[in-house]
Amino acid sequence: MVNVRDFEGAAKAVLDPVYYDYFASGAQDEVTVRANEEAFRRLALVPRVLRGHKPPRLGHTVLGSQASMPIMVSPTAFHRLAHPEGERASARAAAEAGVIMIAAMLATVAVEDMAAEARKVADDPALWFQLYLQPDLGFTEALVRRAEAAGCAALVVTVDSPALGRNERGDRNGFHDLPPGIRCENLREAGGDVRSVVLSPEISWRHIDWLRGVTALPIVLKGVLHPADAALALRHGVDAILVSNHGGRQLDGTPAAVDRLPVLADAVGGEIPLLLDGGIRRGTDVVKALALGASAAAIGRPVLWGLAADGEQGVSRVLGLLRTELLNALTLCGCDSAESVPRDLVVRGAM
Numbered sequence: 067m068v069n070v071r072d073f074e075g076a077a078k079a080v081l082d083p084v085y086y087d088y089f090a091s092g093a094q095d096e097v098t099v100r101a102n103e104e105a106f107r108r109l110a111l112v113p114r115v116l117r118g119h120k121p122p123r124l125g126h127t128v129l130g131s132q133a134s135m136p137i138m139v140s141p142t143a144f145h146r147l148a149h150p151e152g153e154r155a156s157a158r159a160a161a162e163a164g165v166i167m168i169a170a171m172l173a174t175v176a177v178e179d180m181a182a183e184a185r186k187v188a189d190d191p192a193l194w195f196q197l198y199l200q201p202d203l204g205f206t207e208a209l210v211r212r213a214e215a216a217g218c219a220a221l222v223v224t225v226d227s228p229a230l231g232r233n234e235r236g237d238r239n240g241f242h243d244l245p246p247g248i249r250c251e252n253l254r255e256a257g258g259d260v261r262s263v264v265l266s267p268e269i270s271w272r273h274i275d276w277l278r279g280v281t282a283l284p285i286v287l288k289g290v291l292h293p294a295d296a297a298l299a300l301r302h303g304v305d306a307i308l309v310s311n312h313g314g315r316q317l318d319g320t321p322a323a324v325d326r327l328p329v330l331a332d333a334v335g336g337e338i339p340l341l342l343d344g345g346i347r348r349g350t351d352v353v354k355a356l357a358l359g360a361s362a363a364a365i366g367r368p369v370l371w372g373l374a375a376d377g378e379q380g381v382s383r384v385l386g387l388l389r390t391e392l393l394n395a396l397t398l399c400g401c402d403s404a405e406s407v408p409r410d411l412v413v414r415g416a417m
């Protein structure tokens with residue numbers, strides 16, 4: 067297996083088709099799922115030559131978390147559907163690789179256990195925690211306290227989910243519950259049932275203000291696509307934005323995430339970092355995201371492909387492949403670091 071695509075094929079070969087569909091699918095016609103990947107193909111790289119640089123430096127720091135490269139692990143639910151070890155294996159692989167991992171609130175391994183696994187392989191692993199703000203603020207605050215106590219270094223609030231997207235593959239497969247023996251371990255006080263999670267349209271900026279008041283952790287908003295919301299995020303003291311359409315799983319028909327970077331970069335004017343996820347499958351995709359204003363790019367499905375194919379080793383391989391590709395791409399582009407990828411490296415090109 068020589069690239070991320072190969073891991074998708076390997077994952078498909080071993081996964082229960084119902085779970086494969088859960089991981090691979092998006093909302094409705096999956097227009098946005100495809101758009102995320104296709105958008106990268108429409109962006110072309112214009113390399114600089116004869117720069118005389120040393121090999122590019124990949125290390126970077128986001129919101130105080132140090133990472134060995136600007137590739138992060140996006141939060142994805144239910145890793146134990148991919149591999150019996152689930153998030154234990156992915157947390158170790160991410161920590162070993164020195165990348166920031168965002169633990170999903172709907173993980174099938176508790177955040178405390180993920181942190182403990184990560185600490186087995188790294189002294190200071192960078193673990194962040196993703197949150198769906200619950201109308202029950204007491205419940206939400208208890209989760210925040212658990213994430214803090216586990217050593218999570220930032221809270222990633224998913225704001226693109228005032229309702230669940232309509233997943234038709236899931237409907238066809240009748241996939242609505244976790245199988246016996248697997249539950250959402252961060253929700254165990256509520257029984258661990260995914261159906262206890264409330265995705266509510268009543269969640270608003272007031273809740274962000276409330277969260278700002280109950281935690282000192284940096285707050286990242288995940289799922290912002292509109293520049294007016296990015297401006298509001300600044301006003302509400304948000305520390306970073308993860309530009310994302312949830313991998314095309316929420317509102318189908320949203321634009322490719324990477325295509326929103328320029329307008330969002332203008333909206334925040336460098337005041338807070340932008341992160342990006344959706345469709346990253348190659349090192350060159352990461353370079354394009356960095357050039358367009360992202361501080362780091364994150365991967366969702368590729369981690370699940372690696373995990374399904376070969377547990378911890380599979381995730382390590384996926385991260386390792388992307389690292390090698392990123393290094394190669396930056397070198398070929400004439401860049402000396404991942405932190406200084408110029409905007410003019412990317413043009414819209416027919417491909």
Ligand SMILES: Cc1cc2nc3c(=O)[nH]c(=O)nc-3n(C[C@H](O)[C@H](O)[C@H](O)COP(=O)(O)O)c2cc1C
Pocket residue numbers: 088089090102140141142143170171172196224288310311312313314315343344345346364365366367368
């Ligand atoms: C199977 C699966 C489960 C996901 N679960 C969550 C989740 O629980 N919370 C969340 O904020 N995003 C979730 N996401 C969205 C990812 O964080 C991310 O935005 C998306 O996967 C990025 O696109 P990519 O898969 O093309 O890399 C999920 C995505 C997938 C594929």
Ligand SMILES: CC(C)CC(=O)C(=O)O
Pocket residue numbers: 143172230260312315
């Ligand atoms: C059960 C869902 C809310 C988890 C999720 O975010 C997803 O599957 O994309």
